[in-house]
Amino acid sequence: MAFLLRLIVNALALWLTTLIVYGGVHMTPYEDTAVGTVLTYLIIGLIFGLVNGIIGTFIRIVAFPLYILTLGLISLVVNALLLLLVSWISSLMGFGLTVDGFWWAVLGALVLSIIASILGIFIRPRHAD
Template sequence: MSRFIVRLIINAVALWLTTLIVAGVSVVPFGDGDTTAVVLTYLLVALIFGVVNGVIGNLIRIVAFPLYILTLGLIALIVNGLLLLLVAWISSLIGFGLEVDGFWWGVLGAIVLGLISWLIGIVLKPLVGKTR
């Protein structure tokens, strides 16, 4: 359970940094926008992203496996951008959360989010490894 929480926090921090770096990706907090609301919004969006990526993302990767081989994995950029757009759509249904300005902003945001999450994961690998 604690590994899940650490991964959730890593994804939330990576999402926060992505919104600072990529102009077309932003997060709209719920409520009056105080610090607690902003943190909870990032955690909620990171949770939605984890569920979408874990369930739908894995299903797409299994079904589209021949396309991954054919394109040497470049289709993953498109799939990850679409998954980020899906997270933005789901969070818009609840009235707050992730906003992506377009498909290519989604692709760029997914690339930056993946790189930042990977880098934070490398730095915190001893912490994540100890929580098993």
């Protein structure tokens, strides 16, 4: 259940990011219908979650001294590179996320992380005490 909830949060955050950072981060659905668009966001949300969970975690562990040295500012670059990686993977499928450059990726990653954090606060599963 938590995996599905995280997938929906990622998809919503990606959708809102493409609306806010309209000039440089956009989504190309595999089918021009509402269902095709929603499935595209869910697929790209899944890819983003996998890339962030596997590769992002590895990079954060290896680059831990850089995180300390830059007081965490390197995370903007790491998240931008992960967003560019998701864009590249989705371009191999012929649909999905398109990022127009590195600085658009930095802005998109910043907006995406803020939106995902806010959505995570509101959609966090409640524990019954």
